Amino acid sequence: MSWFTTATRVGFLLLVAVCIGWYYDMPLLAVAATLLCLVGYWLYQMYQVQRWLADPGNPPPETYGIWGDLLSQMYQLQKKDRQARARLQSTVDYLQNSFTSMRDGVAIVDDHGILKWFNEPARLLLGLRSEDEGQSLMNLVRAPEFLRYFNRGEFGTPLEYRTGGDSSSWLSVEITRFGAGDRLLFIRNITASVRMEKVRKDFVANVSHELRTPLTVISGYLGTFLGDTSKLDSRYIKPLQQMQQQADRMENLLKDLLWLSRIEGEQGIGMHTPVDIRALLSELQDELRTAYPGRKVELELAADHKVAGDYRELYSAVSNLLLNAIKYSKEGSVVRVSWRQQDGSYHLAVSDEGIGIDAAHIPHLTERFYRVEDSRSTACGGTGLGLAIVKHVAASHAARLQIASQLGKGSTFTLVFPGQGKVATTRESSTPPAQGTTTVTTRV
Secondary structure (H helix, E strand, C coil): CCHHHHHHHHHHHHHHHHHHHHHCCCHHHHHHHHHHHHHHHHHHHHHHHHHHHHCCCCCCCCCCHHHHHHHHHHHHHHHHHHHHHHHHHHHHHHHHHHHHCCCCEEEEECCCCEEEEECHHHHHHHCCCHHHCCCEHHHHCCCHHHHHHHHHCCCCCCEEEEECCCCCEEEEEEEEEECCCEEEEEEEECHHHHHHHHHHHHHHHHHHHHHHHHHHHHHHHHHHHHHCHHHCCHHHHHHHHHHHHHHHHHHHHHHHHHHHHHHHHCCCCCCCEEEEHHHHHHHHHHHHHHHCCCCEEEEEECCCCEEEECHHHHHHHHHHHHHHHHHCCCCCCEEEEEEEEECCEEEEEEECCCCCCCCCCHHHCCCCCCCCCHHHHHHHCCCCCHHHHHHHHHHHCCCEEEEEEECCCEEEEEEEECCCCCCCCCCCCCCCCCCCCEEEEECC
C-alpha cells in the first residue's frame, strides 16, 4: 500500500468526520475525535511491530494498512537474510570441516592479528591451546622468524624456520590474504624433507672429498706418463690423453660440487661486506683476456653501487655466466656485460651472440646437471653445475636470475639486485623482449 493511498483514506475519513460534525454543529470535535482514533490505531500497530521485533523468530502479527505492508517487507528481507546467513554458515562449516580433516595445520587470523580459528594439527605444530582462540597470534607464537615474516606482510614466498624445544623440528608457513584483511595460514612440518636434503648435501660433499685423493693420484701419474711421450708406445698415447682429459673434467666437476655444497651450507651467512661490482667485472675482464685472448668482452658500467655480500660467491657466479657466454658463442663474437640501475634495482647482465636456448629448456637450466644437448655440453667441457651455482649465489644475495634467449640470436642472463633497503621479488621485466625471444624469471 502506497503513502498516497493511505493519505487518501485519511483524507476521506476526515471529510466524513467534517460532514457528520457539520450535521451536529460540532465539526472540530468530530475531526479531533477521528484523528485521536487514527493515532490510537497507529500506536497499537507500532506496539505490535515492536513486540515482533523483540522476537523476530515468530511470524509477524496480523496488521493492516501501511503497517501491514511494512511488516511484510521487513519479514521478507529478514527471511532472505536468514537464508543468506544459512548459506554462508554452511560454506564456512564446510571449509572448516575440510580444514579440520587436513593433516597440515590451518589457522585463520583477522586483520588485527587475532586468532579466530585453528585445526588440531595447527594446535600441535604451533603449540596452541583450545582456549587461545580469540587471543593475539603474536603473543602465542614466540619464534622471531615467524613474527618478522608475519609483521612484514610480504607473503610471496613461504617461511621455513626451525622451532626450539627438546625435539627440534622445521616448519613451513604459507600465508594468504582473503576477505576484509583476514589471513589464512597453512603450517606444514617439513622436518623430514629438511633432514633428507641435509643428508643429500652431506653425501655429495663427502663423496666429493673422498674422490679428490684418488683422482689426484690418477692425474699425477697420467701427467707423468704424458710428460715424456717419446718413451711410450704410440698405441697408448691417445688413450692416455683421453684419460687425462676425462680426469680434468672430473676434477672440475668435483670442484663445482664442493663449491656448491659450501654455498648451500653458508647461504645467508656473513652477507654484509660491500662488494664493488665495477672492480669485480674489471678483474674478470683481465682474467678472461688472458685465458681467451681471441675473445672480446665489453663492459658497460653505468652504475656505481656496491652490493652487500660475499666477493668470492659473486665472482664465481659472474665468472660462470661469462664462461658460458664464451663457450656457447662463436669465435669473433662479442660478449657484453652491463651493470646499470633500472626501476630502483641494479641489473648485472651478460649477453652473448651465441646459439641461443629453446624455450622448453629455460625453466630447467638452473637444475643440477641439466643438459640442453649432451653433445654440445660435453664438447664445451661443462659440468652442468654452473647455473645452479649462479642460482644459489643469487638467493644468498636477495637477488633474482632472469634468462632471455632467442634461438640463433643469443642469450642474456641478468642478475637483478634490490635497491637500498629493498627485498628482491619476482616480477616481469619492464622492457618487452624482441619477437621470438623467451624470457623467464627464475625464483631463487
